Amino acid sequence: HGAYGGTGKTAPWELLANGWQPDWPPLVLAGGLTPANVCDSIQAVHPWGVDTASGVEAESGQQDEILMQQFVDVSRRCSN
Numbered sequence: 001h002g003a004y005g006g007t008g009k010t011a012p013w014e015l016l017a018n019g020w021q022p023d024w025p026p027l028v029l030a031g032g033l034t035p036a037n038v039c040d041s042i043q044a045v046h047p048w049g050v051d052t053a054s055g056v057e058a059e060s061g062q063q064d065e066i067l068m069q070q071f072v073d074v075s076r077r078c079s080n
Contacts, residue, residue: 008032008054013044020045035070039078050075
């Protein structure tokens with residue numbers, strides 16, 4: 001109650017890596033993703049996409065352009 005945005009906590013991605021079924025809908029990972037940890041989540045789960053909000057904020061509610069670009073760059077690099 002009363003908290004702004006997400007908790008910043010990541011999910012146990014290794015559980016999805018071992019349990020995701022190919023016939024399920026495409027998976028978009030979200031929750032606690034930052035430029036520093038998005039590569040690990042992509043490599044563990046191989047999702048269709050990733051999502052972030054608070055993970056690229058310099059201040060609460062203020063998106064940081066540099067962090068957003070880092071997130072995109074790392075995500076693309078780790079997806080190949």
